[in-house]
Amino acid sequence: KNIRPNSKVIIDASRTSYIASDVLELIEDFANITARENHIRVYSKGFKSDYNNQEIDHASHVKVEHGSRI
DSSP states (O other): OOSOTTOEEEEEOTTOSOOOHHHHHHHHHIIIIIHHHTTOEEEEESOOSOOTTOOOOGGGSOOOOOOOOO
16 A cells, blocks of 8 residues: 555565465465556565475564453
C-alpha cells in the first residue's frame, strides 16, 4: 500500500538463513499479483532454492504468549 505504482522494489534475502513458508508466500503474492496490478517492478536476490530443510534456531525467534488474568 505504501509503494507507488510504477516503482521498482528490490527484495534482498542474501543475509537470511531461514524464511518461513508463509512469509515466502506473501512475497510471492506481492511479486506476482500486487506488483503486476500496480506496475511495480520487483527484483529479488539472494533467495535460496529451498528453505524447508534449513535448521531453525528457535532461540533466535520471538515467542509471544497471551494469557488472561481475572
